[in-house]
Amino acid sequence: MERAVGHILEKINRKDATVLTSQELCDMIDAGDNVGFEDVEVVTAATRAIMSGTYAVLSFPVDTVEKFTRACTVTINGVDAHVGPCPNERLGILDLMVFGTAHSHERENYGGGHLFREIVEGNPVDVDVVTDEGRKYSDTVSIEDMPYAQLFATRHAFKNYSAFVNFSPSPVSTIFHATAFAPDATEATLSGCGQINPVKNDPQLHGIGVGSRILLNGAEGFILGSGTRSSPEKPNLIATADMHSMVADHMGGFATSAGPECIVSWAVAVPVVDDSVFDAIRQTDSAVPMPVMDADRRIKVAMTSYADAWKDVDLEVAFNPGNCRGCDVCEPMKRCPMESIYFNGDKMVLNRHTCFNCGLCSTLCSSVFKAELGSLKFDYEGKNMDVPIVVRQSDRKRALIMAEKLRDSIKNGSFILNGMVERISP
Ligand code: SF4
């Protein structure tokens, strides 16, 4: 079956379209409801995860005592910014590219992702410039001083991603864990929001394509095409949006044992234009494959599904500060990748705005932090493995909220769904 995007848009305008989140539709499937193509016109899908392929283009004037010819090197809050491509000769203006994975020279566990969030929050950031002539200037700017601040994705929103286990006999430092990865397949981490991932809901890219309007970190932006290393088995997308309109809680930095990484979120409305889209949105977590990778050798060792990650688990950690015994060393506070746990006097605090719902704290102090995180079940070299998940590098809790918000915005007309300009070959 097929329906034209124009027909869907008309129905939305008449407030006559059925718009569901992918979670709602999957819940109906799980409940055994008989859902057909004709029952849904648009599905909203979302993901919030570590997405390394992220950079920002920033352009702003710097306040210096004298005009410089060209900037040679620039750091912002100690994070390297790549100067150019436009040299802005004698203009006193910087054009910069900042990578989401760049690490600060000055602050441990601070990188491009942290910087992007601070910029969006409106915090002042320190800019240090060295010119071609070797002169040094420093300035402090905030997003109001930046006429241009645009975020770009180079490879985001994978159809599905992977789980990781360290099969080697030694701990491994990796971007796929918040702490050193314990050896001998004793713990697992994962990425990917499973059934609600945007491209999982349209893997052949029949409903979304070049020019489709999306929410990137909460700001309206557009899909530009397919990303680096995109393949029919593992398609991913590139997109862009203006940082001035972004929502800080949807983005940020995440400390891994290989340094800070960048958190980004996408919310995408998928028009249900044909059976390929409908068949995809009907796939629930247990039908969404999740490769199990060896974190040490970076090879696939087994397959499981996203049901291991998201079925019958807690999407957020329950917090019981009254159970805190005030230990000399608080491991959850020390290891939280978002620095979301701290003491205010002798009162323990969990900052829900910055918490990524990764779950790590629940594995370190179960009296104060409680969450069922599930386990990976797969066969490996003739053995039935059941490896507990200790860190989630995708935040399905917030992704669900974003998908619901996008659904409501389409229904009330504050988000205008559009048709693509051109198809993308997955
Ligand atoms: S949260 Fe747990 S580990 Fe941290 S001080 Fe309290 S009881 Fe100790």
Ligand code: SF4
């Ligand atoms: S779930 Fe716990 S460890 Fe993870 S970000 Fe939140 S507070 Fe930190």
